[in-house]
Amino acid sequence: MYYAVIVATLVTMALALLRAVRGPTVYDRVLAVNMFGTKTVLLLAALAFVFGRPDFLDLVLVYALINFIGVFAVLEFFRNRATRAGERQPAQHE
Numbered sequence: 001m002y003y004a005v006i007v008a009t010l011v012t013m014a015l016a017l018l019r020a021v022r023g024p025t026v027y028d029r030v031l032a033v034n035m036f037g038t039k040t041v042l043l044l045a046a047l048a049f050v051f052g053r054p055d056f057l058d059l060v061l062v063y064a065l066i067n068f069i070g071v072f073a074v075l076e077f078f079r080n081r082a083t084r085a086g087e088r089q090p091a092q093h094e
Contacts, residue, residue, distance in 0.1 A: 002050050006043065013039045026078055030071060037067030 005032035015038055041064045048056030 003010070005046050006050070009039050009043045024041065027075075030074055030078070033074075034071045037063070037071070041067065048082065077081060 008055060016032045016036040020029050020036065023029040023032055041060050044056055044060045046064065048054060048060065
């Protein structure tokens with residue numbers, strides 16, 4: 001049963017990578033990378049349970065926090081870049 005969870009998680013991770021590569025917008029790609037990170041946390045937790053290594057759960061929590069903060073950092077970067085690009089455009093005169 002747990003191996004089915006691991007395989008299903010790997011399949012959804014592959015689909016998230018596909019969306020990250022082919023996403024039509026930047027926000028779709030960021031969301032796909034966030035989903036990939038979340039699935040990685042799930043995969044590591046399942047592997048920790050299967051192999052009987054509860055010390056992996058500490059790594060899982062650290063990775064979850066890094067994923068959470070990293071997604072906000074990337075979104076803030078793209079928001080600031082879009083704002084700066086809007087300021088550089090010359091004013092339109094009617």
